Amino acid sequence: MNNTWFGLRWLLRLAWRLDRRRFVIGMGLLLPGALATPAVALALKKLVDAVVVDAPGEAAAWGAVAAVVLLCELMLGHFAHLYYFELAEITDQRLHRELLRAANGSDWLELGDDPSFGDRVDLVRQDVQRMRAGIIGGLPMAALAAQLAVTAVVLGVLSPLLLLLPVVAVLPVVFGRRAEHLLESARERTAPVTRTIRHYRRLMVDPRSQQEIRLMGNARYLLGKQAELLATYQRTMNAAQWRSTALRLAGQLAFALGYVGSVLYVYQLARRGEATVGDVILVVTLATQIATQMAAGLDLFGDVYASASGVRRLLQLRDESRQRSGGSGATPFAVERMTDGIRFDNVSFAYAGSDRTALRDVDLYLPAGTCVALVGENGAGKSTLIKVLTGLYPPTAGRVLVDGVDLAATEVTSWRRRTATLFQDFARIDLTLQHSVGVGHLPDVDSREAVTAAMHRARATALLERIGDTGALIGSGYGDGTELSGGQWQRVGFARAVMRTEPMLLSLDEPGHSLDALAEQQVCDAYQATAREVAARVGGVTLFVTHRMSTVRLADLIVVLDGGRVVERGTHDELVAAGGRYAELFHLQSRAYTE
Ligand SMILES: Nc1ncnc2c1ncn2[C@@H]1O[C@H](COP(=O)(O)OP(=O)(O)OP(=O)(O)O)[C@@H](O)[C@H]1O
Ligand SMILES: [Mg+2]
Structure with missing residues (x-):
């Protein structure tokens, strides 16, 4: 009662x-x-x-x-x-x-x-x-x-x-x-x-x-x-x-x-x-x-x-x-330009309700201004690492430091505002093209110039031309919008991610996943160009996940994950010379192409 x-x-x-x-x-x-x-x-x-x-x-x-x-x-x-x-x-x-x-x-x-x-x-x-x-x-x-x-x-x-x-x-x-x-x-x-x-x-x-x-x-x-x-x-x-x-x-x-x-x-x-x-x-x-x-x-x-x-x-x-929201710190993230880089200090992480650890004792240094490739088999923990780094999940143990700033003590939304991410399971937002892309950076959500520029950065100008106008509806969630193919949706997702022009962390989780060879090449160029911009402007780190070794070898630093652990790190040449897990993956793929 x-x-x-x-x-x-x-x-x-x-x-x-x-x-x-x-x-x-x-x-x-x-x-x-x-x-x-x-x-x-x-x-x-x-x-x-x-x-x-x-x-x-x-x-x-x-x-x-x-x-x-x-x-x-x-x-x-x-x-x-x-x-x-x-x-x-x-x-x-x-x-x-x-x-x-x-x-x-x-x-x-x-x-x-x-x-x-x-x-x-x-x-x-x-x-x-x-x-x-x-x-x-x-x-x-x-x-x-x-x-x-x-x-x-x-x-x-x-x-x-x-x-x-x-x-x-x-x-x-x-x-x-x-x-x-x-x-x-x-x-x-x-x-x-x-x-x-x-x-x-x-x-x-x-x-x-x-x-x-x-x-x-x-x-x-x-x-x-x-x-x-x-x-x-x-x-x-x-x-x-x-x-x-x-x-x-x-x-x-x-x-x-x-x-x-x-x-x-x-x-x-x-x-x-x-x-x-x-x-x-x-x-x-x-x-x-x-x-x-x-x-x-x-x-x-x-x-x-x-x-x-x-x-x-x-x-x-x-x-x-x-x-449960407790834990996010109160200090706004105030680093304007990254000079040191990102450090994982003994980070472990397990998803709620799961008894498996998705990341284990990860110790990793990603220097400012570098382009990092994450490599590993399905389920190795690559997407999880991105989600922890972008502050979507707090680590179960250990610390993530950006230029010496502990993310646990930082107001997480202010750090997220400095990141730009194309998730592997990116959202298909059935709105007008303007808004589907524009929501990536709310201050510019209604700016046609900003959206057009982001589409350009994502090498999606052809898609924009095909749709005709940024005001047109995309997707069939409601109304009679233009339905897009998987690869086209991914371009929209990429454009949304690069709406933020000064991210300190640009993460792309399998950006080539739904793309044809030409499109992948274009996205790869786009990402290289954006990565260079990010590095030059704010000393940002670009992190990308792909299974294609031709893209991986272009990275400044390659990190190999296996079962949630970092098993190797180095440049392409160093890792090939070391003859470990990476060399094995690389030779496997190059053989498949040449045979
Ligand atoms: N939301 C979740 N809840 C519980 N477990 C999850 C969740 N997402 C992922 N996992 C588990 O965490 C581990 C790492 O997954 P993750 O998605 O990071 O792998 P990945 O390296 O990105 O794999 P892929 O190459 O297939 O994308 C896997 O064992 C997976 O089953
Ligand atoms: Mg993944």
Whole structure:
């Protein structure tokens, strides 16, 4: 119960802070509207009593009072609606922002790797929809409470025994709450299943997976998997539904018995002359009203209860996100020009939830102004090294130093602003070409010149000409944008990365991955040119990952990773002469080309 009151108070306080005027007017209209309900019952009692003693004038007057109060009840409720619906709308928008903030509040990416965090974000997303109903229900619930209090006083004055009626009427609420709770916990239990179902659904409608699904003919298999999960979900939810319906029914039944009992009791009082006919009418009317009030209260309570659990989850998510974001330092990254370089000092890293170490005791020096190639087999840790270096994940152990500045003590976003990265799993941002590229450097997001220059640096001018205009939509995420090939998307990603013109670290993770030979050559030239610029302007380091040895040999420094460890470092000639892992890889590839 505490949770519900806490959630309701939190929501109402938020609504109050967001728009006091609507809050006050909404409540100001709701309260008299709600009090009009028992007032109608009283006016009817007076009317009937006047009729019984044959006082037509008095009867007419009470009839008129009943009519006016009834009118107030209908009108005020309606106008109040308008205000608190708008209030709910405003609160809803704020809650969505809160959710976005909570989901992205952490400085690090590791929360995104944690599926249970994803589950909770999903649940809260659904909760936020329902919190709107919580606001819409919360205000009338307060008015309803006042209404019930007045009704109880009227009944108590008539006969204290009749106070049992509201008490019995509480039973459906208590049972209903229990029923809601049952459904809630079933929903929480099935969260991993619903996440997987959604994943299957996305998999089957995503054009990229659809081609493989068709080719391999595994649609039926995937549908079957999804159907199995749906069946599990439905079994759990159905069982919870049945139990909650039974509970609700028991509550309603208890009230029905109380209702019949109280009407018979007043009837007896009237027969003994201890109550008037009007009193019988009063009790019948009030008991009927209590029934509808309790049913309405039950519905409202359901909404409020569900949204209160949502509030709890939203706040937990926010706290967790804040706690885990701890670790990022507070000092802004202030190095303007790199003179020393980047040092990895005994760095190790393991992904959250994984017992394998992706980087182990990495000791590495990348001198300022150099162009470094990272080489290694699949899973060696190359992409991970880039992600740790760009500050997406904090190292599990050890330090990363940029010109002597420890990244752990640095405000991570200010360091990230000095990096430019084309990730291996780069984003395909379905926006206009202008924005898809421009978001790489927000100050220039709307500058056509900056985007055109970045496209030029990425050797993507031909693509720009083909699309025609930077204002054209790309991708088929929405609207009728031009769909791009894998290589073209990569060019867009590259252009986005080089929107920042003075990065201290330029990382390119397999930039040649989707490109044809000519395109790779062009990107390679582009990257060499950009690397030289970066080195000359700010002493930046360029780090690139590729499996093509023809590109690797151009680097000033080659670093070979194996199983998360640095196993070799040196220039191409040095490493070939050393006859180790690199020499082996190099000879393997050159043989493949010459044979
Ligand atoms: N988000 C993640 N969560 C858990 N483990 C991960 C995650 N990303 C990568 N790994 C694991 O970390 C190790 C290193 O992966 P990484 O992506 O750095 O390899 P890589 O050298 O870039 O390989 P590739 O050449 O295939 O791109 C692998 O064992 C991989 O399974
Ligand atoms: Mg990789």
